[in-house]
Amino acid sequence: MSPSPLRVLIAGGGIGGLCLAQGLRKAGVDVTVFERAPSAAAFREGYRLHVSPEGSRALHSCLPDELFTVLQETSGRPPRSMSFLTERLAELLSVEVLPAGAEPDPVAAHRSVNRYTLRQILLTGLDDIVHYGKECVGYERHGDEAVTVRFADGSTAEGTVLIGAEGGRSAVREQLLPHAGRVETGMVSVGGRLPLDAETRALLPRHLSSGPASVLAPRGFSLFIATHQAVIADRYRHLAPPEAGDYVVWGFTGPRDRLPVVDRPAREVRRLVLERMRGWDRRLRALVERSDLDTIHPIVLRTAVPIDAWRPSNVTVMGDAIHSMPPSLGVGANIALRDAELLTRKLSAVQRGRLGTVQAIGEYEREMRKYGFAAVRASNRALKQSAITGPVAFATTKAALRIMNALPPVKNMVFR
Ligand SMILES: Cc1cc2nc3c(=O)[nH]c(=O)nc-3n(C[C@H](O)[C@H](O)[C@H](O)COP(=O)(O)OP(=O)(O)OC[C@H]3O[C@@H](n4cnc5c(N)ncnc54)[C@H](O)[C@@H]3O)c2cc1C
Structure with missing residues (x-):
């Protein structure tokens, strides 16, 4: 040939x-x-993205060495665990993704990256071939x-x-x-963000210090929370989003018919989320209350x-x-x-x-x-597993997670 x-x-x-x-x-x-998009400046997305070892390996393979180094040096603190909690902040399950004391693999690592920063890295050196x-x-x-x-x-x-x-x-x-x-899943998610200042730190469940957490709540609601903490060297300042600094992202998910947030103003969306969080630990509610309205957006969850x-x-x-x-x-x-x-x-x-x-x-x-x-x-x-609406199924799921949590060999087998 x-x-x-x-x-x-x-x-x-x-x-x-x-x-x-x-x-x-x-x-x-x-x-x-x-x-x-009309220009590179139009990309304003600043939220955290979890890059898995698989995604990191692909980036390593496609990027020139010097750009992969920039990715490594601008990534946030790597997650060490993933936890599932109740709405009262009791632990259901906590899984180590990086055992204590272990150093992440330099190539195939779990990474917390900022979307804006990743896009800027991916655009580097491509000025002559990207047309807006x-x-x-x-x-x-x-x-x-x-x-x-x-x-x-x-x-x-x-x-x-x-x-x-x-x-x-x-x-x-x-x-x-x-x-x-591409169809609707019947679920919606509301995303929000707030700076990780001293006041916010005081609100975070202890599990958040080592990685993201998912709160499983009754009536089909769940809350994902993660922090992004990165020390960006001065030479990479231009890759950081304008509103640089450490932050917390959250996503509140529930059935669309129980969370009518689509096309509503952000203030109303936040009010509806807080209403659905009635009876939850006050620290979780405070994360939503303290999030700037500009950062609060509903998304209809669709799937191929x-x-x-x-x-x-x-x-x-x-x-x-x-x-x-x-x-x-x-x-x-x-x-x-x-x-x-x-x-x-x-x-x-x-x-x-x-x-x-x-x-x-x-x-x-x-x-x-x-x-x-x-x-x-x-x-x-x-x-579906995070959106259990029936009380019996919900209690069974919580019990199953607690049992798995008590049996480390089983949870390692399921989650590694
Ligand atoms: C809330 C939320 C959190 C997420 N978190 C994670 C995470 O932590 N980890 C993870 O792996 N995934 C995550 N995802 C999924 C992830 O964002 C997407 O899977 C990913 O962005 C898909 O990449 P893509 O390049 O296929 O598409 P996109 O990133 O959507 O890029 C498509 C590009 O095409 C452009 N475009 C659109 N239409 C046209 C057109 N007609 N002509 C030319 N250009 C066009 C757009 O402007 C855009 O730049 C998350 C998604 C959501 C909604």
Whole structure:
């Protein structure tokens, strides 16, 4: 097989698309990213993201060494445990993700990263290949080796391969796989954030000092809480969000019919959340009360519906564009990073003449469907498990977690 000139077009410059662009550029593949946002300055998301050992490994593989070092040096304190608590702050289960005294693996580590900082790192060195204000609206294939992508401003671009990485509402997926549904889970989540100052520290359950915690409460409600604590050296100040500093993020989740927060003003959303938290430990309520209204946002939790294999071509999809999932396990971005690493490997093989374009995409899609849809199913299961509405089922779940907590070999087997 003779080496084919490869030109990769990526629609969407989010976590997955940018990581893929970094990987392809490192491998010497011609790549261009088309992002809908008007400029890099438009990315204002400043919340914490949990990067798993798998996501970290993918970043290590795709980023140039010096950028991976920046990621390591700007990451927050690594989580050492994950806890499940009652709404009265009694421990149900606490699992070590990093045993006391152990140092995290420098590559495959659990990391707490700031989304804004991660995006800035992923954009570094890509100025000449990321084009802003380019909302992809569709494409035309010309056989298996050529594709034209169309943008909302009327312009087009030509390439060999098109990757849809535009998140849950991907235009590429809608055209390529019109039957691939994305549905509501019936659950909503309200996110908020507050600075980790002395007053907030005094409110945090002790479990939060070593990692995130999930509060399981009656009537299908749950609260996720995590801190992000990072010492950013002066040389990396430009990578930190404008409102730099340590902070606490929380997400209050519940059935949509019991938590009517969609399209309500933030003040009303906060009031509704606090009403649902009546009878909870006052410190948990205080976290919500003290959060600035600007940081409080409801999200309708949606999920991709896994589909059967399709015929591969020179157009494919990655990340939330194909396997969006509720954030119950905090793995969506990590799976997008894994896609980026896998696609980088497959497309590099095309560049070197070792695989044909469609064969490479087919191999990527076969593997991606397995782990991507497995993560979708696991995230939906976890969402259901955290939203138990019946009192008997709720009591049984709490008892099961407590029993597991008392049997370290069992919990290590389940959670490691
Ligand atoms: C509250 C919450 C917490 C989460 N926490 C975690 C976590 O801790 N760990 C984790 O792994 N995952 C987490 N996730 C999931 C994670 O955010 C997503 O899975 C991840 O962002 C998906 O990356 P992506 O690159 O596929 O899509 P995105 O990050 O959504 O990027 C898509 C990009 O495409 C652009 N775009 C959109 N439409 C177009 C278009 N038509 N043309 C061109 N560009 C377009 C967008 O502007 C964006 O830049 C969380 C999600 C939520 C909602």
